[in-house]
Structure formats: C-alpha cells, structure tokens
Amino acid sequence: xxxxxxxxxxxxxxxxxxxxxxxxxxxxxxxxxxxxxxxxxxxxxxxxxxxxxxxxxxxxxxxxxxxxxxxxxxxxxxxxxxxxxxxxxxxxxxxxxxxxxxxxxxxxxxxxxxxxxxxxxxxxxxxxxxxxxxxxxxxxxxxxxxxxxxxxxxxxxxxxxxxxxxxxxxxxxxxxxxxxxxxxxxxxxxxxxxxxxxxxxxxxxxxxxxxxxxxxxxxxxxxxxxxxxxxxxxxxxxxxxxxxxxxxxxxxxxxxxxxxxxxxxxxxxxxxxxxxxxxxxxxxxxxxxxxxxxxxxxx
Amino acid sequence: xxxxxxxxxxxxxxxxxxxxxxxxxxxxxxxxxxxxxxxxxxxxxxxxxxxxxxxxxxxxxxxxxxxxxxxxxxxxxxxxxxxxxxxxxxxxxxxxxxxxxxxxxxxxxxxxxxxxxxxxxxxxxxxxxxxxx
Numbered sequence: 001x002x003x004x005x006x007x008x009x010x011x012x013x014x015x016x017x018x019x020x021x022x023x024x025x026x027x028x029x030x031x032x033x034x035x036x037x038x039x040x041x042x043x044x045x046x047x048x049x050x051x052x053x054x055x056x057x058x059x060x061x062x063x064x065x066x067x068x069x070x071x072x073x074x075x076x077x078x079x080x081x082x083x084x085x086x087x088x089x090x091x092x093x094x095x096x097x098x099x100x101x102x103x104x105x106x107x108x109x110x111x112x113x114x115x116x117x118x119x120x121x122x123x124x125x126x127x128x129x130x131x132x133x134x135x136x137x138x139x140x141x142x143x144x145x146x147x148x149x150x151x152x153x154x155x156x157x158x159x160x161x162x163x164x165x166x167x168x169x170x171x172x173x174x175x176x177x178x179x180x181x182x183x184x185x186x187x188x189x190x191x192x193x194x195x196x197x198x199x200x201x202x203x204x205x206x207x208x209x210x211x212x213x214x215x216x217x218x219x220x221x222x223x224x225x226x227x228x229x230x231x232x233x234x235x236x237x238x239x240x241x242x243x244x245x246x247x248x249x250x251x252x253x254x255x256x257x258x259x260x261x262x263x264x265x266x267x268x269x270x271x272x273x274x275x276x277x278x279x280x281x282x283x284x285x286x287x288x289x290x291x292x293x294x295x296x297x298x299x
Numbered sequence: 300x301x302x303x304x305x306x307x308x309x310x311x312x313x314x315x316x317x318x319x320x321x322x323x324x325x326x327x328x329x330x331x332x333x334x335x336x337x338x339x340x341x342x343x344x345x346x347x348x349x350x351x352x353x354x355x356x357x358x359x360x361x362x363x364x365x366x367x368x369x370x371x372x373x374x375x376x377x378x379x380x381x382x383x384x385x386x387x388x389x390x391x392x393x394x395x396x397x398x399x400x401x402x403x404x405x406x407x408x409x410x411x412x413x414x415x416x417x418x419x420x421x422x423x424x425x426x427x428x429x430x431x432x
Contacts, residue, residue, distance in 0.1 A: 053379065151310075
C-alpha cells in the first residue's frame with residue numbers, strides 16, 4: 001500500500017473520532033439549553049412579584065433616601081461584575097463578554113472612575129490572572145447551572161462593598177442575554193445605584209396606597225437587597241442558557257466541518273487508491289508486452 | 300364572597316398558586332390575617348414562619364416560609380419567600396434530625412447565630428408538616 005494512502009486513512013480516523021466528541025458535546029448542550037430555559041421560566045413569577053413590590057414601595061414613599069438608590073455626587077470607583085463560563089468549547093461566548101467588559105472599562109475610565117472587576121466563571125478568572133489584573137471577587141463552579149444561593153453570595157459581596165466607606169460607588173454587570181436559541185447578546189447594565197426596571201408596562205391609574213409592616217423604610221431595607229439578588233440571579237440564568245446555546249452552535253459547526261473534512265479525505269484516498277491500481281496494471285501490461293516483444297524477436 | 304388569588308413563589312420556582320378564603324402569615328410585627336378586600340399591605344416575613352392558607356372545603360394549605368415578603372393588593376396575595384416548602388413536602392425525619400443537630404450546636408455555643416437560624420427553620424418545617432415542636 002502506498003504511503004499517501006496510509007496517511008490519508010490515519011487522518012480520516014482521527015477526524016472521525018473528533019467528530020464523535022463534538023457531536024456528543026452538541027447533543028449534551030442541546031438538552032441542557034432546555035433545562036436552562038425551564039429554570040429561567042421558573043424564576044419569572046418571583047422576579048415579576050419582587051419588581052412589583054419594589055415599585056409599590058417607591059411609588060408610595062415620596063422621598064426615598066435609601067443608600068442603595070442614591071447616586072454619589074462624585075463617584076470614584078466602579079465595580080464591574082463579569083459573568084463568563086467555566087468551560088470553553090463555546091465559540092466566541094467568552095471572548096464577546098470580555099471584549100464588552102474591556103469596552104465598559106474604557107468608558108468608565110474615561111469618566112474618571114477606577115474599575116474594580118468582580119469575576120464569575122473560570123474562563124474570566126484565568127483571563128484576568130494571565131494579565132495580572134487584580135480581582136475583587138472571584139466565583140466559579142456554577143456557570144452552567146447557577147443556584148439562587150450563588151446569586152445571593154455574589155449580591156452580598158457587591159452590596160457590602162457598595163455600602164462600605166472606601167468600597168465602590170457604582171456596580172455594573174456584563175452578561176449574555178438569552179434572546180432565543182440562535183440569538184444571544186452581551187448586555188451591559190448598571191445595577192447600583194438602583195434603577196427599578198419594569199418588566200411589563202405599568203398598570204393604568206394610580207398605584208394603590210400600601211400599608212407597610214413594620215415601616216416603609218424597613219420594608220425597603222430588606223426588599224432592595226432581595227431585588228438585587230434577583231437581578232443577579234436572572235443574569236446568571238440567562239448567561240447559563242446562552243452558554244449552552246453558544247456551545248451547541250460551536251459544536252454543531254465543528255461537527256459539520258469534521259464531516260466535510262472526512263468527505264474530502266475519502267475522495268482523495270479513493271483517487272490515490274485508483275492511481276495505484278492504474279499504475280500496477282500499466283506496469284503488468286508493460287511487462288507482458290516486453291516479454292511478448294522479446295519472444296517475437298527470437299523467432 | 301370574593302376570593303383571594305394567592306401565589307407562593309421562591310426565586311427558583313413557583314411553589315403554589317390558587318384561590319383561598321383567608322391567608323395567615325407571620326410578619327416581623329406579628330401575625331397578620333388577610334381576608335378578601337383587605338387594604339393593600341406590604342410586610343416583611345419572619346425567618347422560619349408558618350404560612351396558613353384557608354381554602355374552605357379543600358382544607359388548609361400549610362407551608363414553612365423562610366424570610367421574604369407578603370404583598371396584598373386588589374385581592375391578589377403574593378408571598379415572596381427566599382425559601383419555602385409545603386407542609387406535605389416536608390421530610391419529617393430529616394427536619395427532626397436538623398432540629399436536633401441545630402439545638403446541640405446552640406447548647407455548645409450560645410452565640411451560634413447560624414445554628415439558631417437552622418433551628419428556627421427546622422421547627423417551622425416541622426410545624427408546617429403538622430408535628431408538635
């Protein structure tokens with residue numbers, strides 16, 4: 001067998017085993033997207049209710065002077081929460097996040113703020129470590145399946161830093177919003193000082209006048225941190241769903257590429273084999289002719 | 300008579316929704332009973348409280364609710380709990396075990412705030428399951 005033929009066979013074998021791996025990864029990611037979407041759906045009622053409650057308190061109290069809603073006159077530092085994934089194999093997912101985070105950093109530095117990164121996900125952590133950048137918060141191990149306790153831990157750290165004297169004056173979050181299976185966008189949002197977002201159109205008419213137990217201030221004190229936790233939990237869930245969607249897409253194109261390579265190599269291999277056979281035949285025919293000519297010359 | 304639309308939700312899932320005649324919850328100020336056409340209220344719930352939803356013929360729904368809020372407006376009652384568990388879902392043996400462990404650590408260290416919280420939660424779960432604590 002020719003050397004070229006042997007080499008092609010070996011390459012086809014290796015590409016085939018790569019394709020098997022990427023295909024398996026693709027299937028795993030597709031099944032996990034569904035689960036991640038269900039978790040996003042399950043979190044919707046709580047988010048709706050807590051947003052409703054926060055806007056109820058804010059519309060019932062005329063002068064809100066809560067530390068979490070008041071912007072400092074001269075902010076000096078900004079915390080940026082960057083949500084990346086723990087594992088790679090997800091195409092441009094992490095690269096997009098980190099690029100946006102860098103753009104935000106440039107923007108904030110332009111406003112004269114010092115940027116303090118808080119990073120979620122092993123990929124983001126190694127990216128920062130490699131560049132020798134200091135991180136003020138590091139979390140990993142849950143990017144593909146975050147729980148509320150994880151969101152709470154992050155929110156606690158951020159709120160503590162926000163309330164501290166020499167802490168941070170603004171908190172931004174960079175994450176990947178899940179629009180659909182095919183579309184995920186990087187979203188940059190400021191979460192503190194707080195701006196309450198309405199998820200739906202606000203109800204018509206005057207909001208009802210609420211009674212508070214114990215007082216409006218106390219309710220707000222315990223409500224706002226929960227609201228921030230819920231926003232961060234939402235960001236983590238969307239990032240998880242996006243991560244799986246990005247991984248599925250990356251693995252699908254990898255599988256397609258591998259199959260295309262296998263097709264090309266098989267063709268080349270068949271050509272090489274045919275060339276070898278043709279050569280052998282012409283050698284035999286040539287040999288036979290030479291023998292026949294020699295025999296004819298003797299007579 | 301008008302009915303209350305009740306929703307018990309935690310961040311990770313919707314625990315129960317349905318109609319009821321009366322909702323009894325424990326806020327930091329004390330127990331509060333909500334009946335239809337109640338004035339709008341927003342209250343902070345205690346750690347390890349028991350929520351009781353009266354549903355007439357269907358019997359009461361009892362749940363252990365750990366922290367969170369109750370919000371009432373226009374016959375809509377929402378209970379936003381950080382964690383909640385229906386009485387029927389409570390694993391009694393495990394809750395008892397958790398209570399004993401928490402009480403043991405409280406005896407060992409009176410200042411153990413974490414254990415106190417655990418004890419409260421376990422007790423609430425047992426009460427929700429209909430056990431005497």
